Amino acid sequence: MKTLQIKTAQNVNIKFTLASVFQRLSAFLIDNIIKFAYLYFIFEFFNFSSLENALNGDSWDIKAIEALVLMPITFYSLYSEILLNGQTLGKKLLNLKVINVDGFKPSTTDFIIRWFLRIIDFNLFSLLLVYIASLGLSDEYILLVLLFLFGKLIGFFLILFTNKGQRFGDIIANTIVIYLKDEVKFSETILEEIKDSYKPTYPSVVKLSDNDARIIKETFNNAAKFNDYNTLIKLRSKILEVTEIKSVHKSDKEFIDTVLKDYNYYTQSM
Template sequence: MTQIAINTTQNVNINFEAASVGERILGYLIDFIIKIAYSVAILLLLFNVFEFDDTIRDWDYWSTFSIIAIILSPAIFYTVTLESLLNGQTIGKRIMKTQVVKIDGYQASLPDFITRWFFFILDFYTFSGVIGIICIVSTKKSQRLGDIAAGTSVISIKNKVNISHTILENLEEAYLPTYPNVIKLSDNDARIIKDTFIRARDSKDYATLIKLRQKIVEVVEVKEQIQSNDVEFISVILKDYNYYTQNM
């Protein structure tokens, strides 16, 4: 698979494995099925159960179109909304273990997701998706037109990337990361966190562990914390950093 080298804002080079065309298509199909299922279900409910067709019978075309568009807006804006809320993932991407990331090391933002969503029409609804597929397989960082415009790409978080030198600790082969935003840390940040963590853990300095966790959450911008225990949380952060990072 294609390797994508990303230089983070802390000048740390990280190699990610680009999602394959097959993974991206399957993720899209899962999302497409979800959107179609919602659209069919809501329209059947409105027209068959609530007899909505009687309500709009005397409306003009644009009024009818506007109401239908509002009703179907969750399906229309499904991708851009979920990618914004789930840090570059939709349900399909989560199932396929892929994620949208910025190739300049910064975190992808709402304008980036909107740009990708807007260009999707050109990428996959023109010539039956040929343009998008050709771009993905021919560009150096596996980008479709929307990715090029937004400065993003789609990576696979399913397989362990090659790490030439582990600066923190060894990981199990099947290890999967939890917090992709650890790429915001530098090597020096990770070493300081590890040293402080080990000293505080061994001496049972819970106050320091709490402060350390709060600082990590602030810097890494963790939106959802899966681990409630401070030791477990910091340990996962260190493992995730080890997963993503290699010395160049």
């Protein structure tokens, strides 16, 4: 498997295992099975013909209901990755996760960009079909089939041949997909010893992910060991930016140490 070493803004090298194209394809297939299961359930157990009769064949109302029914499928990967911290159900089952190229959790904007650009990665045929139709070549069936396959495989080939395994949406959103092959150790690296009587200071630390906390801890330990105050200042600024915490600590070391302990307090008690 490909590995990628990232130097964070705090000059700490973090190594990730990139998800292979076949792992991502498997997750994609699982997600599509879930989508088809949803459609099957909807059309099997809801009587749309009765609904159409009740609406007296009003085409606008029918189209609105169809759009409403399809909305969970249309936005599936977007809301899944936002709500599940960079994972769809398929990715979660296969221990895959979307992160940004700095190793932190992508922003909501990043998730929107990579979701929207699926139209190029997997659905370019829709755009090409409109263009071909405008040229009056709708009878060229072989050409249409080839364009369909080409449009569907763009994302596949980009993941296969780019250095970081990025499809077009990943490249523009600055995201990568990693394989959490060692999930136990991944969590253990962020553990902090806290007493039962410990009182947390910053509830907003729950905005961080396990991966964020791991990077913060590694960066903090490295900077504290060598008294690298510039890195501590940068790290503190990044934490404040991500969590929107109002710090009550003047010392960078005390602040970051408290953030790590608070993160462990809230995540272990959930």
